[in-house]
Each structure stands twice: as structure tokens, then as C-alpha cells.
Amino acid sequence: MFNKEFEAMPLNKMRELQLERMKWSLRHAYENVPFYKKSFDNAGFHPDQFKSLDDMKRVPFLTKQDMRDNYPYGLFAVPLDKVVRIHSSSGTTGNATVVGYTKNDIEVFSEVVARCLGCYGATEKDILQVAYGYGLFTGGLGLHYGSEKMGCLTIPISGGNTERQLMLIKDLGTTILACTPSYLLNIAEYIEKKKPDYDIRSTNLRIAILGAEPWTEGMRREIESKLGVDAYDIYGLSEVIGPGVSAECSEKSGMHIFEDHFYVEIIDPETGEILPEGEQGEIVYTSITKEAFPGIRYRSRDITRLYRDNCKCGRTLVKMEKVTGRSDDMLIIRGVNVFPSQIETVLMDIEELEPHYQIVVDRKTAMDEVEIMVETDEKTYSQGSGALDNVKKKISDKIRSALGISSKITIVEPMGIPRSEGKAVRVIDKRNI
Ligand code: DLL
DSSP states (O other), X not given: OOOHHHHTOOHHHHHHHHHHHHHHHHHHHHHHOHHHHHHHHHTTOOGGGOOSGGGGGGSOOBOHHHHHHTTTTTXXXXXXXXXXXXXXXXXXXXXXXXXXXXXXHHHHHHHHHHHHHHHTTOOTTOEEEEOSOOSSXXXXXXXXXXXXXXXXXXXXXXXXXXXXXXXXXXXXXXXXXXXXXXXXXXXXXXXXXXXXXXXXXXXSOOEEEEESSOOOHHHHHHHHHHHOOEEEEEEEETTTTEEEEEEEOTTOSSEEEOTTTEEEEEEOTTTOOXXXXXXXXXXXXXXXXXXXXOOSSEEEEEEEOEEOOOOTTOOOSOEEOOOOEEGGGOEEETTEEEOHHHHHHHHHTOTTEEEEEEEEEEOSSSSOEEEEEEEEOHHHHHTOHHHHHHHHHHHHHHHHHHHSOOOEEEEEOTTOSOOOSSSOOOEEEOTTO
């Protein structure tokens, strides 16, 4: 463990620490950010009234819209001369969100990412190639600073340029590669085409650190078997800090959340009620140590479940289930709630298919229609329409029995689905165009 004192802290001690830090964070936000003062005042809540973590329910939520409304610096709680870095979340609609970090925030950011690396068994002997994008996106610099904090030799290559990625893995002896799961699939495909000139199994690569987008157990199997690596999940969001909010440990069953920095709750996305531990809902974050950009009860829209399970790794930290998707990515198909990741799970179990797909949702009549576009392997594709019809039927039967929806299946020619170097676009929603 990178920091055993906090990662293996008994729960009662963790709760005491959280309470103390929460009081500080609430006061810090209230006293320094006019938005929080107004929103707390409107809710009839004052930080002095916060006596136990049960009082959380009295604290108002913060939404993505609040962040947009306060673009760019409105939610900063320190003067700009104390801010040493900003990142920004991509945001496809409306204003982007600008998040700020003080020197100490950068220290915390590096620490939590280093702890993630510890979860994967990394040490200072490792050589870590950072293939997340560097820039306003938190992935590149986040992994970079965490890797240096752990003491790994850090290769700041950023995303893209697959040929060069492969050359560096081989020449520099990379042991860990960090990138999005969809980019790693893209790399795996590239390697396949270079056979037998490039053999990934004869390199030192042993770990892949994958996150920034949802990926399923089926995707893990595909990646691990194609590349001969251990694939671990890393999760985070810019509004909270970036990567490093939580990470899978050696058990690969859920991600430990670094609760000494991020206080988490699960709520019912419809009513905003707090749900008991173990139930699935929207995860809400409160940063309890951040200086520049405190996030108080931030509604992430990510859907997951929290639980504690005496993890064999020795960490006492609460775990979150792999994120199934975002509440705003959830498709409601004739009354059935469907996440793209559930469709991925079905597709990944069908032998003839490649892990490249897109889901198109449209509403030509009164009802939502789903089209799943997916690639087959070259062999099946070359067998012609009879074989493809069989595959289509297999997919739509499996989708119907697993998810209870009917869907149109389109088999796309090999390479027909766009490849990604960062976050993949899995859903094309034409309903509001
Ligand atoms: O994606 C931070 C990050 C960088 C995480 C590199 C991991 C690795 P944002 O661009 O703000 O930050 O996007 C955050 O991406 O709310 C989730 O919906 C999704 N997401 C991030 N990690 C995972 C993951 C970065 N491991 C949003 N599994 C989050 C599923 C993820 N979804």
C-alpha cells in the first residue's frame, strides 16, 4: 500500500477523520464562495450546524449546471494567485467546466494516483507509459504526477501515434501502460496487423491502467487475453479531482475509494434521497480536503453501488462497483432502462464479434428505436450474407433475452466503427437532433 495509515484505517477512525475534514470543507466553501453561501442559506443550512455525518442530508447538492453557471472561476475558494493549475472537463454541451488546484491540491492529486498504482502492485521499479491525453483533460498529467510520486520512470507520450507507442513499449522496457480501454483495443488491433514483426508478449508490459470511460468484464477478458497483461480499472472525474478517486486492487472486484479525501453517498437520481449502502444509484461526492475547488455534494450522474467486504488486499476503504454508466447515458427503450455497458456485455460474449460497436438511438415514430452497429471478425465477414444473418439473429436474440428490448442489428465492415485514441463515442443519440 502506498499509504497504509489511510488505506487500512479502521472505519470508526475514518469516520472521525471525515467528520473533522467535512466541517472544515463546508466552512471553507461557505466562507469563500458566494455560490455556496447563497445555496446553503437558501436551504436554511449553516456549517456550524453540522455535528455528524448524518447531517449530510441537510446540505444542498451541486450540479453540473451550477458549475456551468459559474464558469470559469465562480466556484474557486482561493484567490487565483494561490491556484497553480487548471483542468477542464470536455463537456459536449454548454460551457466547459474549469477546475482549479492549489499546490496542496496537486499534492493530494498525485498522492491518490500513486495509491492507485500501489493498488495495482506497481513500485518504483516500474516504467509507466502515460498514453492518456496531456492537456486540459486530467488523465495525462494526473497519471504523470502520480507515477512520479510513486517513483516510477514516467514516459509522457500522451494519446495517439500507435506506432510510436509500440516502439517505446519495446525500446524503453515499459511495464505499465495507462490509457482508455477503447484506445488499448485500438492498439491491440494494430499489433494484430503487425504480426509476426511485433510480439507484445516478448516485451516487459504486464499491467494496463484503464479508465475514463465505462468498460465491462467482457472487455477485460478480451484485453487480457489479447495482450497478456493484467487490466485494472481507474476511475475519477475532473469535478472531484481527476483520475484517482478510486482504483481496483489485486482482487479486481470493485474499486476502493480514497475516503479520507472524498466523502461518498449514493442517492436515488429521481428523488435525491440517500440510499442505504449496497443499493444502486447515483454517486455523489464531497471533497473534504480540496482548497481551490471544493465540490460539496456534487451529483456525478455516475451509476454504481457502494459496499464493504473485508477485502483480501487489506484495504478497509469502501468499494464502488465498476461504473455501469451515467444516468444521462441511460437509454429508456420502451420503458426499459438500458445502459450501453449492458449491451457491451452481451456483445462481448458472442464469439464472431469484434469489440468495436456503436449504439444509435432514434425516435422516428413515437417510440425509441435502437440500432446496434458492430463489427465481426474478418473470417465471418468474408463468409457473406448468410453467415452474417445468422450472427445478426444471434445478437438480437441475446439482447432480447438479456435486456428485454428488440433492436436492429447492423453488421459493419471491418474497421467500419471509428477507432478512438481517448474516450470512445459509444452512443449516437439522434432523438434531439
Ligand atoms: O475521465 C478522469 C480520468 C482520467 C479517469 C483517466 C480515469 C483515467 P472526466 O473527463 O471529467 O475525467 O470524465 C469523468 O468519465 O464521471 C465517468 O462517467 C467516466 N469515467 C471515468 N473513469 C471511469 C471508469 C476523467 N473507470 C467521467 N469507468 C466520469 C467508468 C468512468 N466510467
